[in-house]
Amino acid sequence: MADVNILAAFYAFSGGASWLLGSLSFLGVNRVNGRADQWLGAFYCLLACTFTRIFFEEFSIGGGFLLHLLELPTWAMLPCLYLAITHFVTPSTADKHWHLHFVPFLLFLLFSLVYLMPNLFNGQNHLPVLPPWMRFIVQYFFFGQMVYYWIVCFWLLRRHQKNLKMVASFTEKIDLEWLKYLLISVLLFILIRILGISSVHVTYISPILYFLGIILLAYSTLTQKSIYAVEIDPSAKKEGVSPKKALNERLTAEQVEELKSIVMRKTVDEKLYLDPSLTLSGLSGKIGISTHELSYVLNNGLGKNFYQFINELRTEEAKSLLLSKDTKHLDMLGVAIRAGFNSKTTFYTTFKKATNLTPKEYIKVNSVAG
The missing domain is CATH 1.20.1070 (Rhopdopsin 7-helix transmembrane proteins)
Incomplete structure (x- = not known):
């Protein structure tokens, strides 16, 4: 007892x-x-x-x-x-x-x-x-x-x-x-x-x-962190209409291709992806289309969500930085920030997924090839 x-x-x-x-x-x-x-x-x-x-x-x-x-x-x-x-x-x-x-x-x-x-x-x-x-x-x-x-x-x-x-x-x-x-x-x-x-x-x-x-x-x-509120399109919420259904009825395949071209051109040419705090609503405002249109174009036109789209562009930027003589003085965190990543963790994870190599392995492989 x-x-x-x-x-x-x-x-x-x-x-x-x-x-x-x-x-x-x-x-x-x-x-x-x-x-x-x-x-x-x-x-x-x-x-x-x-x-x-x-x-x-x-x-x-x-x-x-x-x-x-x-x-x-x-x-x-x-x-x-x-x-x-x-x-x-x-x-x-x-x-x-x-x-x-x-x-x-x-x-x-x-x-x-x-x-x-x-x-x-x-x-x-x-x-x-x-x-x-x-x-x-x-x-x-x-x-x-x-x-x-x-x-x-x-x-x-x-x-x-x-x-x-x-x-x-x-x-x-x-x-x-x-x-x-x-x-x-x-x-x-x-x-x-x-x-x-x-x-x-x-x-x-x-x-x-x-x-x-x-x-x-x-x-x-x-150890809790701050709240992050998921963005919601006010018009869709008010009307009670599914954004995806509304866009299916509103956008033709040609319009999707046109919007995809605009999204790629603005995001890449102006290097909007270098903003580490970039969000869907932030990018849609800079491009001049609604958040639901942007989300639809990314998902159906490019087959990617916003996270994948932006971080793949950042990965390409990081590849250039890693092999550039002008950035040899930067450590990996410096490269990550310069490429637009919010943290080294996201940088390493995204880079490895895209290239099957770590950033250091990527430098070594391309140095040997050069």
Whole structure:
């Protein structure tokens, strides 16, 4: 029994860490993500309630009324995570019907106030016997909710990271990679819960596993970067029309070819790709066409997204710089910046993908050939 209590003490560590993370998020320690941090703080505080309740149960602290109070917010926990992710990835178009996600929690709260809590409040210290179907809902709804919201959150993050390459020529510090680790942590919690149902061994060590998940959560939260809002064409949003469908009806093959020629000429001749902060809307403004027209021409006329288009041009610029006598004094970071890359990481990755060589290997091969 002593061993079990020692391991169960990790629930207290997890609860304390969750309360701390919730407080830091509410206070906006990173001061970069506003409303999203508040929802994330709410998620951590509700998660802390769960760990606190489990700890009290393990050590027989408090009565049934207190334990039920700590359990009540459970059904609101995952909606808070979903709303946090939504505000992180699309802060300008976050869910306007956010309150609907809390309907199950409000129903559970009402059900508790009317049917469950009176027994606990009157000192009976136990819940009334529920019908089988009601016990099933109370016991398994939260599990289904966890799986559903995790899948939705993961999809939102993947969509965001994919959209970045449609509108930006750089992704470092704006791809919200830290959110991936946060979702991995939540997935770890889900797996522990699943495995704990069928394995007593997992149940035994679950306090430690949960605590390790909290450490990963803390790391991801405290290393978060600023929000990057995906650009959206206001006219398409207002009309509710699919940009791709509208362009299919509006642009002929000849028009696509003409626009492709204009895009290539302006971008290459004026070396617009050398701007490290260049975005889809920035380039469309300099060329004089809409962002959706530019995106359509790149995707259908050139078979590339914006990220590929701009960074391939930068790669060609880098090839010239690497072999030029005028830039021999530059290191690789200097070459990357001179070619328009936002970072050395993007430079190396893009260059290797385009040439199957690192920049240094490219210099060596061409020096030998020369």
